[in-house]
Amino acid sequence: MEATFVAPIAKPRTDKVALIGKIISILCVLFLLVDAIMKVIAHPISIEGSVALGWPADQVQSIGTALLVSTILYIIPRTAILGAILITGYLGGAIAVMVRAEQPLYFAATFGVLVWAGLYLRDERVRAMIPFTK
Structure with a gap:
């Protein structure tokens, strides 16, 4: 007689x-995609806003591409944690720019918390890495 171990099938949380x-x-992804795509296509509103914050106009598309790649990684369940880390870096840069430009930084900081909160609530792996216990 041979004993075998059968791993339970992990069901997605519903x-x-x-x-x-x-x-x-x-909601976070929708906002990030709009922001990234506007930068990638060099929409005048996005260029003007970025230049007003001190970014060179010719670098806005590169910034948008970095955000687009990070957001796509966040969307894919297998790479969502990497995407969240990259988005956090992007938002850290946004906070630094806002501080330098003497603008309010609460939006970028709050948005970073929301990116991780959404991932924490939907991904068992993140909850295992960051266990909030009573």
Whole structure:
């Protein structure tokens, strides 16, 4: 007689917490995609806003490409953690620019928290890495 171990099949979370995480993540992704695409296509509003904050106009598309790649990685479940890390770096740069330009920085900081909150609520791996216990 031989004993075999059968690993339980991990079911994706479908409860309310995971749904809230997905909603938060979707809202963040929509905003990030709009911002990235406007930079990549060099929309005049995006160029003007970036130049007003001190970025060279010829670098705005590169910044948009970096954000677009980071956002795509965040969308893919297998690379979502890497995407969140890259988005955090992007938003850290945004906070630094806002401080230098003497603009409010709360939006970028809050947005970074929302990116991670959405991922935390929808991804079991992140909850395992960052266990909030009672």
